Amino acid sequence: MSEGKIIEIYNQGLTQVMSVIRELTNEIKSLNSQIETLSKDNKSLSNRVKSLENQTNKNSNNSSKPPSSDGFKKKTKSLRVKTDKNPGGQEGHEGKTLELSDNPDEIITHSVDTCDICGTSLQDVKAERNIIRQVVDIPDIKVKVVEHRAEIKKCPRCRRKNTGKFPEGITNTVQYGEKIKAVSVYLTQYQLIPYKRGAELISDLFDINLSQGSMVNFNDYCHENLKSIEENIKASLINSKGAVHFDETGVAIDKKRKWLHVASNDKYTYYEAHEKRGKEAVDSIGILPNFIGTAVHDCWKTYLQYTDCDHSLCNAHILRELNGISELEKQSWAEPMKNLLTEIKKEVDLNWNIANALTLDKIEAFEERYTQILNDGFKEDYIANSESYAKKKAKKSTSLNLLNRLSTYREQILAFMYDFDIPFDNNLAERDLRMAKVKQKISGTFRSGSGAKSFACIRGYVYTVRKQGMNALKCIKSTFTENPVDPTLA
Numbered sequence: 124m125s126e127g128k129i130i131e132i133y134n135q136g137l138t139q140v141m142s143v144i145r146e147l148t149n150e151i152k153s154l155n156s157q158i159e160t161l162s163k164d165n166k167s168l169s170n171r172v173k174s175l176e177n178q179t180n181k182n183s184n185n186s187s188k189p190p191s192s193d194g195f196k197k198k199t200k201s202l203r204v205k206t207d208k209n210p211g212g213q214e215g216h217e218g219k220t221l222e223l224s225d226n227p228d229e230i231i232t233h234s235v236d237t238c239d240i241c242g243t244s245l246q247d248v249k250a251e252r253n254i255i256r257q258v259v260d261i262p263d264i265k266v267k268v269v270e271h272r273a274e275i276k277k278c279p280r281c282r283r284k285n286t287g288k289f290p291e292g293i294t295n296t297v298q299y300g301e302k303i304k305a306v307s308v309y310l311t312q313y314q315l316i317p318y319k320r321g322a323e324l325i326s327d328l329f330d331i332n333l334s335q336g337s338m339v340n341f342n343d344y345c346h347e348n349l350k351s352i353e354e355n356i357k358a359s360l361i362n363s364k365g366a367v368h369f370d371e372t373g374v375a376i377d378k379k380r381k382w383l384h385v386a387s388n389d390k391y392t393y394y395e396a397h398e399k400r401g402k403e404a405v406d407s408i409g410i411l412p413n414f415i416g417t418a419v420h421d422c423w424k425t426y427l428q429y430t431d432c433d434h435s436l437c438n439a440h441i442l443r444e445l446n447g448i449s450e451l452e453k454q455s456w457a458e459p460m461k462n463l464l465t466e467i468k469k470e471v472d473l474n475w476n477i478a479n480a481l482t483l484d485k486i487e488a489f490e491e492r493y494t495q496i497l498n499d500g501f502k503e504d505y506i507a508n509s510e511s512y513a514k515k516k517a518k519k520s521t522s523l524n525l526l527n528r529l530s531t532y533r534e535q536i537l538a539f540m541y542d543f544d545i546p547f548d549n550n551l552a553e554r555d556l557r558m559a560k561v562k563q564k565i566s567g568t569f570r571s572g573s574g575a576k577s578f579a580c581i582r583g584y585v586y587t588v589r590k591q592g593m594n595a596l597k598c599i600k601s602t603f604t605e606n607p608v609d610p611t612l613a
Contacts, residue, residue: 223257266329269300291605303331304341305600311338312345312581313595315558317566339574346577348602353580355611356391356587361410363388366417366435366545368552369410369426371400374559375568376575383579386410387555391610392586394555394579396572401425417538419549422528435538437549438464444525452522454507456500460529463492467540468547475543486540493533500526555586584610 132139232253235245273287292301303325310321318335325333360367371384374396382400386393386408397404402425405411411418411426417433420426421440442464448457467489470481481489504522511517519527529536538545562578569575581599587610588598601608 221259223255224259227257264329266331292603299331299333299337299341301600301603303329303333304344304603305596307333307338307341308345308581308599308602309596311566312342312578313585313599315562315566342577342581343573345599345602346580348607349580349584352584352607352609352611353393355609356393356583357386357410359391359611360386360388360393361413363391363414364416366419367410367414368419368546368549368555370420370549370552370556371404372556372559373400374575375563377569377571381575383556383559383575384408385552385555387552387586389551390587390590392555392583392590394559394583396569396575396579402428405429417542417545419546419552421549422532422535433538434532434535435545436532436535438468438536438539439548439550441525441529441536444521448522448525452507452520454500454503454522456496456503457522460493460496460500463489463496464536467537471540471543471547479543481540489540490533490537493537497526497530500529558582 132143235250237244271289271293273289275284275286277284306325307321310316310324311318316324318338321338322333322335325331365388367386367388369384369386371382373380374383375381376396381396381398382404384395384397384404393410395408397407399407405425411429411432414429414432417435418426418429419435419437421437427434442461445457445461448454449461467481470485470489474481480486500522504520504526505512508520508523511520534541539547559578559582569578584602585595585599588608589595591610591613593608593610593613598608598610
């Protein structure tokens with residue numbers, strides 16, 4: 124409003140001045156209301172942007188997201204701490220360098236016939252010594268065809284025709300042998316090679332034109348013969364008194380999302396594909412409901428419902444989440460907690476071969492520091508989110524959720540320092556599941572439930588025999604005989 128307009132209103136009298144003031148007052152109230160609304164919207168959008176940024180910045184290093192979700196542009200930091208060790212084998216490491224064989228299969232002598240300088244014949248001169256060099260190679264592979272003939276003889280007394288008996292398993296006029304079947308199963312179920320490429324490899328190596336249908340049949344036969352051993356592996360895990368790792372991952376079966384569950388320890392691995400992920404599946408599988416040892420997992424609520432066993436939580440997950448609190452929430456308490464857990468692990472690693480647990484004074488000192496860091500964390504989180512927590516329906520921060528878990532399950536998180544037989548993390552189960560994800564990437568999804576069951580059974584068997592130092596291919600070959608190798612009896 125210009126100065127002249129103000130004078131004009133003033134000259135019109137007090138009534139006109141009051142009227143203008145009322146109009147301006149109402150206009151100011153309206154603008155203040157708009158400013159307040161815009162301020163609330165701006166704050167809400169700022170929180171939304173922060174939430175989306177945190178979600179975008181999450182990766183396998185600062186959350187529970189798998190490494191496969193990182194993509195090619197993500198630069199994640201390893202949880203491993205840099206040491207002063209050089210790359211490669213360390214001092215005292217048993218190498219696998221090729222060594223000369225005392226009994227070579229073939230010896231080729233390279234003679235010297237004439238002198239390099241004067242040309243004198245050396246054919247009748249005895250060699251003073253030999254310089255030996257050996258080449259280790261694979262001989263040409265040739266398929267061996269064994270013909271079995273069952274004699275037919277007529278009894279001269281009663282005139283009955285008697286027929287010789289073929290060995291067990293030889294039922295067709297022409298059939299593949301145990302080794303070919305074992306190689307097919309090994310390639311598709313252990314090395315995860317698709318059926319088409321597996322058939323090509325067998326053709327290139329052995330000059331055998333094996334159909335993909337035959338390879339599927341071999342897998343089904345192997346699975347059928349392993350059912351009793353699979354149950355033995357399952358029973359061995361249930362009766363295990365030590366730590367057993369549990370985990371699950373999503374798999375695509377018949378174009379639907381289903382779940383592959385694993386239970387494993389350092390000797391056995393058991394898989395089962397199931398339509399469900401939660402308690403219904405765990406009850407159906409039947410290992411955890413009957414287990415009384417220590418269940419190692421990532422704090423999934425379904426596992427915690429089983430109280431007949433002890434529980435130990437995966438600290439690798441917690442370390443990643445602590446990274447996320449430091450990087451995304453910018454709270455300082457997370458780094459000391461991360462350092463404390465890492466320090467305790469180092470102390471355990473130094474003493475695991477001379478004791479079963481840390482000494483009482485060290486345990487008390489670590490517990491005291493753990494409690495202090497938690498107290499500092501709760502205070503810091505409240506200060507950072509006090510305005511949000513003041514609301515009736517306040518959403519807990521990621522930091523507060525982790526603090527509550529660290530407080531509620533402190534004994535399960537620190538279980539590895541109370542008992543050295545309990546591992547620091549759940550990486551064993553994660554490693555056992557990793558190849559199932561790799562299979563889906565290179566071989567595609569499971570087209571049927573029966574294919575998934577065959578994979579789970581055979582894969583569990585192969586991992587079990589490998590953990591016990593057995594030859595996987597030989598063990599698979601044994602499943603096509605009357606006496607398959609049972610690793611639970613080893």
